[in-house]
Amino acid sequence: xxxxxxxxxLKEKIEQLKKEGVYRKLPVLEGPNEPxxxxxxxxxxxxxxxNYLGFANHPRLKxxxxxxxxxxxxxxxxxxxxxxxxxxxEELEKILAEFKREEAVFVYQSGFNCNAGTIQAVTEEGDxxxxxxxxxxxIIDGTRLSKAARAIYKxxxxxxxxxxxxxARNNKKYKNILIITDGVFSxxxxxxxLPEIVELAEKYEAMTYVDDAHGSGVLGENGRxxxxxxxxxxxxxxxxxxxxxxxxxxxxxxxxxRTVYEWLSHRARPVLFSTSLPPAxxxxxxxxxxxxxxxxxxxxxxxxxxRYWKEKIGNLGFNTGHSQTPITPVIIGDEAxxxxxxxxxxxxxxxxxxxxxxxxxxxxxRVRCMVTAAHTKEQLDRAAEIFEKVGKExxxxx
Ligand code: PMP
Numbered sequence: 597x598x599x600x601x602x603x604x605x606l607k608e609k610i611e612q613l614k615k616e617g618v619y620r621k622l623p624v625l626e627g628p629n630e631p632x633x634x635x636x637x638x639x640x641x642x643x644x645x646x647n648y649l650g651f652a653n654h655p656r657l658k659x660x661x662x663x664x665x666x667x668x669x670x671x672x673x674x675x676x677x678x679x680x681x682x683x684x685x686e687e688l689e690k691i692l693a694e695f696k697r698e699e700a701v702f703v704y705q706s707g708f709n710c711n712a713g714t715i716q717a718v719t720e721e722g723d724x725x726x727x728x729x730x731x732x733x734x735i736i737d738g739t740r741l742s743k744a745a746r747a748i749y750k751x752x753x754x755x756x757x758x759x760x761x762x763x764a765r766n767n768k769k770y771k772n773i774l775i776i777t778d779g780v781f782s783x784x785x786x787x788x789x790l791p792e793i794v795e796l797a798e799k800y801e802a803m804t805y806v807d808d809a810h811g812s813g814v815l816g817e818n819g820r821x822x823x824x825x826x827x828x829x830x831x832x833x834x835x836x837x838x839x840x841x842x843x844x845x846x847x848x849x850x851x852x853x854r855t856v857y858e859w860l861s862h863r864a865r866p867v868l869f870s871t872s873l874p875p876a877x878x879x880x881x882x883x884x885x886x887x888x889x890x891x892x893x894x895x896x897x898x899x900x901x902x903r904y905w906k907e908k909i910g911n912l913g914f915n916t917g918h919s920q921t922p923i924t925p926v927i928i929g930d931e932a933x934x935x936x937x938x939x940x941x942x943x944x945x946x947x948x949x950x951x952x953x954x955x956x957x958x959x960x961x962r963v964r965c966m967v968t969a970a971h972t973k974e975q976l977d978r979a980a981e982i983f984e985k986v987g988k989e990x991x992x993x994x
């Protein structure tokens with residue numbers, strides 16, 4: 597008989613991962629997240645970070661982080677509701693609200709936490725959550741933590757969404773309905789049909805919740821996000837962003853009304869029961885938001901690089917799907933071939949992660965290229981040459 601403390605049941609599962617060819621070790625980065633990195637001892641062009649604007653190792657953010665540590669210390673020391681809410685946290689929420697052009701912002705320790713905490717806090721038994729089928733895992737988990745009923749609509753399919761809403765309202769059994777969508781879908785780079793979603797929400801008296809993890813710092817004026825991009829201020833109830841991707845640090849937030857802020861400050865469980873963001877992170881984030889408010893230099897460069905890369909890689913004959921944002925999938929199809937492509941790219945000097953089932957549907961395996969504002973044209977040219985070489989060697993390109 598197996599001894600439960602030897603965790604045999606987990607060892608067996610790990611063996612199964614190995615048999616399926618999906619076991620892996622965590623890759624190790626020796627230094628900051630930059631356009632070129634040393635990964636697992638090898639120097640490679642990095643085409644896989646969410647560091648859209650190159651802020652993760654920006655001198656201004658690092659200086660602000662150091663100053664915040666000197667003034668406020670290394671850790672916050674408590675949850676925000678006890679003695680962990682420093683004037684620095686308040687300053688961050690104020691500047692973020694100004695940037696987002698919303699009444700108030702409530703900050704969490706991560707984007708994941710934000711979805712996990714907010715969805716359950718604003719819904720209850722008798723409500724209905726209506727979610728796009730391709731929404732992020734943290735939305736799925738946040739929904740699971742809620743006592744509300746749930747329904748899924750087909751990806752960005754407004755007929756499917758309307759059918760769910762009509763049925764829910766005809767049934768008349770639900771109190772509040774909350775429609776949740778990613779602003780930018782992280783695996784394909786397509787933008788949610790937010791104007792249509794908002795119209796349907798208004799027609800069926802539903803609330804709207806947009807997770808703009810990949811739209812913040814990318815879309816809208818100076819990176820104000822998808823709501824700003826579509827001019828929908830005041831018509832989206834919960835506008836979520838991360839501070840870990842374009843902003844380059846860590847954290848998540850909800851932008852919306854003062855009412856949203858007040859309720860979450862009483863009921864957002866990750867904030868009530870987990871220590872607040874450390875001063876270094878908060879100081880760096882404030883600096884990043886200031887930099888975005890000062891100029892469009894970073895977002896302009898991101899888009900210029902993204903267009904350059906898409907054109908280059910598309911002209912070579914790769915299938916880049918239907919992305920509308922800097923996220924550029926290169927669709928290979930077969931799972932094993934996708935992983936082999938990623939591996940061979942790495943051996944030749946480019947790191948770009950392979951994404952396969954179950955993260956994306958079977959047969960749509962892809963490497964997901966993330967170009968940043970910090971890449972030089974020379975780095976992108978070099979990466980494209982490697983894509984061409986490996987693509988030809990593997991018969992992906994003719
Ligand atoms: N939402 C979406 C759509 C995301 O892509 C991610 C990050 N992968 C998150 C939320 C979580 O954000 P964070 O990394 O800040 O926890």
